[in-house]
Amino acid sequence: MSDMMTGTPSTTPPGGAEGQAHFTAALLQASLNARKVAAMVSLAWDGPQVWAFACSLGLGEDPKRVEALGGALALAAGAEACRIARDAGRLIIEIPKPPADRKPLRAKRLEELPPPSATAVAIGLATGGRVQWLDLADPNTPHLLIAGTTGSGKSVALHWLLYRLCRQNDPAALRFVMLDPKRGELAPFAHVPHLLHPVASAPLEMASLLSWATSELDRRLDTGRRGPRLVIVAEELADLAKTSPEAMAAVARIAQVGRGLNVHIIGVTQQPGARSLGDALANFPARLLGRVASATLTYGAAGKGKTEAHNLLGKGDMLLIRNDGVTRLQVPLIDGRQYGQLPRAVQVASLAEELPAVAYVADLRRDPRGGQGRRELGAEDYAAITRDLEAGASPDNLKAAYSIGYERARRLWENYHGENEA
Numbered sequence: 001m002s003d004m005m006t007g008t009p010s011t012t013p014p015g016g017a018e019g020q021a022h023f024t025a026a027l028l029q030a031s032l033n034a035r036k037v038a039a040m041v042s043l044a045w046d047g048p049q050v051w052a053f054a055c056s057l058g059l060g061e062d063p064k065r066v067e068a069l070g071g072a073l074a075l076a077a078g079a080e081a082c083r084i085a086r087d088a089g090r091l092i093i094e095i096p097k098p099p100a101d102r103k104p105l106r107a108k109r110l111e112e113l114p115p116p117s118a119t120a121v122a123i124g125l126a127t128g129g130r131v132q133w134l135d136l137a138d139p140n141t142p143h144l145l146i147a148g149t150t151g152s153g154k155s156v157a158l159h160w161l162l163y164r165l166c167r168q169n170d171p172a173a174l175r176f177v178m179l180d181p182k183r184g185e186l187a188p189f190a191h192v193p194h195l196l197h198p199v200a201s202a203p204l205e206m207a208s209l210l211s212w213a214t215s216e217l218d219r220r221l222d223t224g225r226r227g228p229r230l231v232i233v234a235e236e237l238a239d240l241a242k243t244s245p246e247a248m249a250a251v252a253r254i255a256q257v258g259r260g261l262n263v264h265i266i267g268v269t270q271q272p273g274a275r276s277l278g279d280a281l282a283n284f285p286a287r288l289l290g291r292v293a294s295a296t297l298t299y300g301a302a303g304k305g306k307t308e309a310h311n312l313l314g315k316g317d318m319l320l321i322r323n324d325g326v327t328r329l330q331v332p333l334i335d336g337r338q339y340g341q342l343p344r345a346v347q348v349a350s351l352a353e354e355l356p357a358v359a360y361v362a363d364l365r366r367d368p369r370g371g372q373g374r375r376e377l378g379a380e381d382y383a384a385i386t387r388d389l390e391a392g393a394s395p396d397n398l399k400a401a402y403s404i405g406y407e408r409a410r411r412l413w414e415n416y417h418g419e420n421e422a
């Protein structure tokens with residue numbers, strides 16, 4: 001019996017990308033009809049990596065019926081996954097394009113848009129083609145956590161965000177402190193004039209910069225000064241938590257207090273759960289989430305259910321999660337043309353004279369149980385211990401010179417030398 005006589009769409013799609021999209025819409029429509037769901041399916045958006053189909057439900061139809069059919073709809077469309085979202089009284093069925101038809105979103109498309117403010121960045125195109133803006137000056141999004149597995153697009157998203165902030169802001173108005181334990185992820189920004197200090201990779205130096213940042217919070221609280229706007233950029237927060245546990249307490253405080261003082265954090269991690277990020281996680285009101293490894297990790301990564309982050313496609317296909325909801329978007333691909341437009345400083349500024357002594361930061365890792373011979377050390381003591389360690393002092397030398405316990409002296413020595421070896 002012919003397809004025309006049965007009313008069933010042909011199993012052979014018509015030629016061309018547009019024909020393929022409309023054929024997929026017909027398959028989704030037939031699948032819902034077969035399950036006696038009264039609905040009308042039509043192509044709403046032909047995106048870089050996904051098709052979005054509007055699903056208008058018949059009177060009295062429960063949207064949960066369609067939401068429960070995600071697997072069946074994906075199978076009908078011949079796709080590996082299907083994500084169903086609610087939008088303005090209708091359902092949006094998101095179907096991945098065949099791999100050969102997927103393409104990146106070029107940065108030029110968003111770069112031509114005038115930003116509503118210097119701190120607002122067009123972070124991507126949402127399903128349907130709407131531009132999504134992210135503004136660090138917005139009290140609802142003062143800090144951002146970018147997360148996802150390798151290949152999800154988190155580094156591309158971070159680079160695009162930093163590139164636009166550099167291009168839209170004068171260094172006198174916005175400054176960066178960058179922490180890069182991976183040693184190289186932030187290399188394209190190593191010479192921008194917005195840096196307050198060279199990009200840091202060594203654990204004690206990163207902890208020292210975060211300690212300085214908490215002191216800067218106190219200075220702003222005491223003086224009422226709110227400028228310049230300061231952005232702390234931390235690559236792989238989970239690694240930072242392992243190598244410098246004391247640093248995460250500083251991250252948590254900056255996230256808690258920084259909003260009203262124009263101090264912001266942009267953090268990046270593959271492991272965005274409370275187990276790896278601790279108290280700091282709750283203070284990131286905005287998350288840009290790429291694909292996660294499995295469905296079981298989705299809730300912890302997103303902070304809420306039913307996001308289906310494990311079904312994202314990677315390569316910049318991400319979810320922007322804010323208090324007002326979840327938006328799927330495509331982050332633009334930054335390339336050599338954008339990197340070439342970054343401003344460059346002849347010499348990057350340095351906070352070296354303002355940072356706490358390395359020995360002070362190392363001593364934050366001391367045994368909290370204390371012990372015999374324990375005493376308080378002042379800033380001059382830590383500066384002197386740092387000089388002694390640089391000159392080759394042993395734990396016994398430190399114990400004798402500063403009247404501290406041997407275990408504490410040994411920890412100072414080990415932390416200092418472990419830092420230098422790193």
